[in-house]
Amino acid sequence: MATEGLRLLTFDEWEYACCAGSTTLFRWGDFNPSDCYPNHKGADWKLHLQPNLFGLHIAQNPYDCEIISDKHTVRGGDGGVSICGGMGAFLGWLPLATAYWEPDGLDWLDEDISGHLMRRVIPLP
Numbered sequence: 001m002a003t004e005g006l007r008l009l010t011f012d013e014w015e016y017a018c019c020a021g022s023t024t025l026f027r028w029g030d031f032n033p034s035d036c037y038p039n040h041k042g043a044d045w046k047l048h049l050q051p052n053l054f055g056l057h058i059a060q061n062p063y064d065c066e067i068i069s070d071k072h073t074v075r076g077g078d079g080g081v082s083i084c085g086g087m088g089a090f091l092g093w094l095p096l097a098t099a100y101w102e103p104d105g106l107d108w109l110d111e112d113i114s115g116h117l118m119r120r121v122i123p124l125p
Contacts, residue, residue: 005122005123006120006121006122007069007120007121007123008067008068008069008118008119008120008121009066009068009069009119009121010068010069010070011068011069011070011073011075011101013068013121014066014068014075014076014119015075015098015099017054017056017058017119018052018056018058018059018075018076018098019052019098020052020053020054020056021053022052022053022098024098025097025098025099026048026059026093026096026097026098027052027053027058027059027098028047028048028050029047032048032089032090032093033045033089033093034089034090035089036089037062037083037089037092037093038060038061038062038092038093038096039061039062039063039080039083048060048093048096058076059075059076059077059095059096059097059098060096061077061096062077062078062079062080062082062083062092062093062095062096063077063079063080063083064076064077064116064117065077065078065079065102065116065117066116066117066118066119067116067117067118072103073101073102073103074101074102074116075100075101075102076095076096076100076117077095077096077102078095078100078102079102082094082095
């Protein structure tokens with residue numbers, strides 16, 4: 001990737017890209033449904049599936065972690081830990097919060113990161 005002139009987002013760049021100027025807990029506001037999880041197929045509420053104000057599809061599914069330049073941290077999801085752990089609806093949505101990050105996330109993900117999301121950045125001069 002570096003040989004192509006690309007790099008991964010930093011911790012702060014990912015958060016900025018996700019929030020797109022929003023100052024709320026989630027990029028869509030301070031609320032989430034209390035009767036379903038983000039990956040519930042039959043839910044009518046789908047605001048989290050819409051692109052943010054930058055047009056990015058980001059932090060939409062808590063199972064989908066994004067690899068960033070920090071080798072020990074993932075953003076935009078927790079691999080489904082909150083949902084599978086049965087921690088309740090709010091904590092099932094929390095990994096989609098703009099400021100949420102999973103420390104040591106790569107320690108519990110597969111060592112082969114090829115199936116995980118990565119946003120590549122083209123640095124501008």
